[in-house]
Amino acid sequence: MRTSRKLTHVLFAVFTLAIMSMAALAADPGTSLPATSQASDQKQGSLLIYSHYGSVTSNVSANDTRINITNTHVTSSVVVHFFFVSQGCNVADFKTELTQSQTYSFLVSDFDPDTVGYIMAVAEAEDGLPIAMNFLIGDLFVKSSTGPFSANLGAIAFAAQWDGTNNGNNPNESGFWRIPGGDATTPSVNITFGTAGNYNALPRTLAVDNIPSFAGGDRALLILLTPVQSFVTGGGAVGTLFGLLFDDAEQSQSFQIAGGSCQSTNIISDSYPRTAPRFTTVVPAGRTGWMKVYKTSDLGILGSVIVYNIGGRDVNFHGGHNLHHLTLAGSQTATLPVFPFELQTN
Numbered sequence: 001m002r003t004s005r006k007l008t009h010v011l012f013a014v015f016t017l018a019i020m021s022m023a024a025l026a027a028d029p030g031t032s033l034p035a036t037s038q039a040s041d042q043k044q045g046s047l048l049i050y051s052h053y054g055s056v057t058s059n060v061s062a063n064d065t066r067i068n069i070t071n072t073h074v075t076s077s078v079v080v081h082f083f084f085v086s087q088g089c090n091v092a093d094f095k096t097e098l099t100q101s102q103t104y105s106f107l108v109s110d111f112d113p114d115t116v117g118y119i120m121a122v123a124e125a126e127d128g129l130p131i132a133m134n135f136l137i138g139d140l141f142v143k144s145s146t147g148p149f150s151a152n153l154g155a156i157a158f159a160a161q162w163d164g165t166n167n168g169n170n171p172n173e174s175g176f177w178r179i180p181g182g183d184a185t186t187p188s189v190n191i192t193f194g195t196a197g198n199y200n201a202l203p204r205t206l207a208v209d210n211i212p213s214f215a216g217g218d219r220a221l222l223i224l225l226t227p228v229q230s231f232v233t234g235g236g237a238v239g240t241l242f243g244l245l246f247d248d249a250e251q252s253q254s255f256q257i258a259g260g261s262c263q264s265t266n267i268i269s270d271s272y273p274r275t276a277p278r279f280t281t282v283v284p285a286g287r288t289g290w291m292k293v294y295k296t297s298d299l300g301i302l303g304s305v306i307v308y309n310i311g312g313r314d315v316n317f318h319g320g321h322n323l324h325h326l327t328l329a330g331s332q333t334a335t336l337p338v339f340p341f342e343l344q345t346n
Contacts, residue, residue: 041154048155054116055109062145069138071098076174086117089262125172127184128338132160149308151320158199194331202300203325216285217311225263243293300329
């Protein structure tokens with residue numbers, strides 16, 4: 001029996017739509033951000049940093065964090081290595097595989113309960129070496145009854161800046177190049193952040209663009225961290241920071257912050273940071289201010305701020321965002337463990 005011309009046209013239309021859909025999946029419209037574009041929570045990368053997490057297993061309904069990560073590549077899977085860094089600088093880790101176009105979420109109460117800190121996620125080959133696979137995006141949702149506060153913070157993405165032209169190693173089975181100089185037979189590998197490093201540069205100067213008044217019942221939780229450390233042995237304290245606090249009339253007071261842990265979380269108040277005059281005098285009720293912080297030595301830092309109100313949370317603005325990056329640090333080094341990924345089967 002002859003196929004009708006009408007049916008032929010319908011089948012051709014369906015086939016054309018399928019081809020168009022495949023083409024659309026193959027490449028998104030527009031120009032891709034270059035690997036050299038600076039670290040941001042609005043780009044894809046091979047290394048993500050989630051600035052804050054915490055949970056309380058006795059009350060997870062009010063104290064927990066959900067971590068989300070997505071592989072945006074439409075044809076290739078990737079191994080992701082998660083590092084959980086506590087405020088006391090202890091490191092725990094696990095690996096998982098994300099298939100093409102897969103998104104994955106988990107609660108930290110299931111993986112690192114009753115701990116506060118930050119998370120770093122790295123794209124790796126199956127042998128454990130970092131790869132240039134700039135297709136990871138992510139974010140977190142954190143809630144705490146101690147504030148009380150809740151916020152959604154984007155993961156800060158760092159793109160890998162190497163390719164096959166500057167790498168003596170072979171690509172992995174999906175064609176993504178391993179880190180230059182990496183050796184899967186060694187127990188660890190060094191990575192560098194910087195304009196001429198493996199990944200984008202870390203910021204050196206951070207800014208909180210608007211700080212509400214503590215005297216008016218508003219609270220601003222300032223989160224600071226540095227991922228420049230050994231993720232094998234721990235360490236990497238934030239150290240002492242210098243800063244300037246400005247009122248809304250452009251006047252400034254200087255201060256120092258002593259950061260002896262791998263992540264500091266403090267409410268901006270009269271006792272933190274210590275200024276003369278105190279914070280509630282600089283930013284009285286009904287007014288706002290802003291601040292910037294940096295290391296006097298060349299060390300990269302990251303941070304976020306979460307704002308809430310203790311007087312009436314349901315009728316006041318609350319939420320959070322990552323701090324603004326004003327300047328960049330020079331070359332910074334971190335050390336990662338190297339071991340193969342083993343797929344778990346039930």
